[in-house]
Amino acid sequence: xxxxxxxxxxxxxxxxxxxxxxxxxxxxxxxxxxxxxxxxxxxxxxxxxxxxxxxxxxxxxxxxxxxxxxxxxxxxxxxxxxxxxxxxxxxxxxxxxxxxxxxxxxxxxxxxxxxxxxxxxxxxxxxxxxxxxxxxxxxxxxxxxxxxxxxxxxxxxxxxxxxxxxxxxxxxxxxxxxxxxxxxxxxxxxxxxxxxxxxxxxxxxxxxxxxxxxxxxxxxxxxxxxxxxxxxxxxxxxxxxxxxxxxxxxxxxxxxxxxxxxxxxxxxxxxxxxxxxxxxxxxxxxxxxxxxxxxxxxxxxxxxxxxxxxxxxxxxxxxxxxxxxxxxxxxxxxxxxxxxxxxxxxxxxxxxxxxxxxxxxxxxxxxxx
Ligand SMILES: Cc1cc2nc3c(=O)[nH]c(=O)nc-3n(C[C@H](O)[C@H](O)[C@H](O)COP(=O)(O)O)c2cc1C
Numbered sequence: 001x002x003x004x005x006x007x008x009x010x011x012x013x014x015x016x017x018x019x020x021x022x023x024x025x026x027x028x029x030x031x032x033x034x035x036x037x038x039x040x041x042x043x044x045x046x047x048x049x050x051x052x053x054x055x056x057x058x059x060x061x062x063x064x065x066x067x068x069x070x071x072x073x074x075x076x077x078x079x080x081x082x083x084x085x086x087x088x089x090x091x092x093x094x095x096x097x098x099x100x101x102x103x104x105x106x107x108x109x110x111x112x113x114x115x116x117x118x119x120x121x122x123x124x125x126x127x128x129x130x131x132x133x134x135x136x137x138x139x140x141x142x143x144x145x146x147x148x149x150x151x152x153x154x155x156x157x158x159x160x161x162x163x164x165x166x167x168x169x170x171x172x173x174x175x176x177x178x179x180x181x182x183x184x185x186x187x188x189x190x191x192x193x194x195x196x197x198x199x200x201x202x203x204x205x206x207x208x209x210x211x212x213x214x215x216x217x218x219x220x221x222x223x224x225x226x227x228x229x230x231x232x233x234x235x236x237x238x239x240x241x242x243x244x245x246x247x248x249x250x251x252x253x254x255x256x257x258x259x260x261x262x263x264x265x266x267x268x269x270x271x272x273x274x275x276x277x278x279x280x281x282x283x284x285x286x287x288x289x290x291x292x293x294x295x296x297x298x299x300x301x302x303x304x305x306x307x308x309x310x311x312x313x314x315x316x317x318x319x320x321x322x323x324x325x326x327x328x329x330x331x332x333x334x335x336x337x338x339x340x341x342x343x344x345x346x347x348x349x350x351x352x353x354x355x356x357x358x359x360x361x362x363x364x365x366x367x368x369x
Contacts, residue, residue: 004219005242008166008186009034009062009143014242015232015354016189016221017347018066018146022050022057023254027347029061036064036146043121044136051140064144064166065137067130070282071150074305077129080120087312090301095316098294104326107319119314125280125307131156144168146189149198149282151176157184170223170244172200172207174214181215188215189244192224196247196273196335198284199224205238212239227337229357233365247273247335252347260325261287261332262344270339279313279331281306287338289331291317 005014012032019025025035037054039047047065054063079086099106107115124130127150134145134156145152145160147169157167166186171177177188190211192204202210204224212220222235223244235243250257250265257265268287275283276292281304286292291313295303303309321329334341345353 003241005187005221008219011062013351013355014221015351016064016242016244017249018244018246019249019255021249021254021256022054024249024252024256024347025063026054026058027252027254028249028351029058029063031348031351033351034062034064034144036066036144038066038148039130039133039137040066040068040124040148041122042124042133044132046122047133047136048139051137051142055140062143064146065134065142066146066148067133068125069127069130069147069150069152070125070306072306073126074308075126075128076308077126080123080311081117086308087315088304091304091309091312092316094294094301095291095312098291099317099320099326099329102290102326102329104320104324104329107323115319116315119319120311123307123310123314125310127153138163138165146170151179151183152185154183168221171211172202174207174210177211177215177220181218185218187219187221187241189221189223190240191244192222193275194273194285194336195224196250196285196338197333198280198282199275199335200283204235208235208238208240225335225337227335227340229354229359230361231337232354233358233361237365246333247337247341248350249347250332250334251341251344252350253344254347257332258322258330260327261330264327264330265332265334265338266342266344268334268338268341270336273334273336273338277303277309279310279333281309284333285335286333287331290328291321292331 015033017028020038025037028035144166160167168187169180170189170191180188190208192207208222219241221242221244222240226243226245272288274288278292278295
C-alpha cells in the first residue's frame with residue numbers, strides 16, 4: 001500500500017498498533033505496519049529497558065511511543081507514594097468492603113506496601129511525568145511521539161521535529177483535532193466512541209469523516225472499532241489515511257493480557273465493553289466487571305478525578321483481584337470489537353487477516369460499482 005502515512009514513515013501498511021506490550025510493537029513493525037508503545041504504565045527506568053529491547057529486536061523498522069498528557073487532571077504526583085493521604089477514606093472503604101464481601105483476599109501484609117509502591121511508580125498520568133519518560137525515549141531511535149490525552153506542548157513538538165520525529169495526538173472531537181493541528185502536529189488520530197480505553201461519545205462512522213474534513217489536508221488515522229479488514233477498508237473509504245488500532249492486539253499470542261482476562265474477552269459480546277470512570281477517573285471503555293458496576297449502584301460514592309481513581313483501582317482493587325484471579329472483577333480496557341475476538345492468533349496472522357479481509361471488501365465494492 002502507499003499513501004501519505006506510508007511515505008511519512010517508510011512503511012508498507014498504514015496500520016498503526018497501539019500496545020503496552022513490546023512484543024506486539026516489534027511484530028507489527030516487522031509485518032510492515034507501525035508499532036507504538038504505550039508508556040502510561042511505565043516508570044522512566046522501565047521505559048529505558050523496554051526501548052532497549054525493542055531496538056535490539058525490531059530489525060531497524062520504525063516505531064513510536066505514546067504518552068498521556070491530559071489537559072484536566074489533579075496533580076498529586078508528589079503524594080503518590082503516600083496512599084494514606086492520597087486516597088479518600090470513603091472510597092477506600094467502599095472498595096475494601098466490596099472485595100471483602102466477594103471473598104477476594106487482601107494483599108499479604110508483609111508485601112502490601114512494597115507492591116503498592118511499585119504500582120504507583122508505573123502510573124504516570126501527568127504531563128510532567130510523561131515528559132520525563134519522553135526524555136528517556138529521545139535517547140532511542142523513535143520515529144513518532146503520540147499524545148493520548150490532550151494537545152502536546154509546542155516546545156515538545158518543535159524539539160521532536162528538530163530530530164526528525166513526527167508528533168500526533170488523539171482526538172474524539174473535531175475541535176480537539178483542530179487544536180492539535182494548530183499546535184503543529186503531523187497528523188491526528190480520530191478516536192470513535194467504540195474504542196477501547198479513554199474515549200468520547202461520537203462514533204467512528206460520524207467522527208472520522210468529520211475530522212478528515214476539519215483538518216484537511218493533514219492526514220487522519222481512523223481509530224475505534226477497527227477489528228477486521230472491512231473496517232480498515234471503511235476507514236480508507238471515509239477519507240482516513242490509515243488506522244490506529246488497540247483492542248485487536250489484546251487477543252494475540254504476544255499480548256500482555258493474562259490468560260484469565262483473555263478468556264473473559266473471548267466470551268464477551270460487544271455490549272460488554274462498557275464506558276466507565278471507575279478505572280481511571282475519565283470515561284474509559286473496559287471489559288464489564290463487578291468493580292465498575294458497583295460504582296453505578298445506589299449509595300456508591302462518586303468516582304475520584306483522574307488520576308486519583310486510577311491509583312485507587314490499582315492499589316486497592318486491580319492487584320488484589322488479579323492475584324486472586326477473581327473472574328467477576330477481572331477487567332482490561334477493550335473496545336466494542338471484543339465481541340468479534342474469539343480466539344488467540346499471532347500478530348502476523350492478525351495483520352494478514354486484516355489485509356485479506358480488506359481485499360475481499362474491495363472486490364465486493366468493485367462488483368457493486
Ligand atoms: C488496553 C488498552 C490500553 C490503552 N491505553 C492507552 C494509552 O495509554 N494511551 C493512549 O493514547 N491510548 C490508549 N488506548 C486507546 C488506543 O490508543 C486506541 O485509541 C484504541 O484502542 C482504538 O480503538 P480500538 O480499541 O477499537 O482499536 C488504550 C486501548 C486499549 C485497548
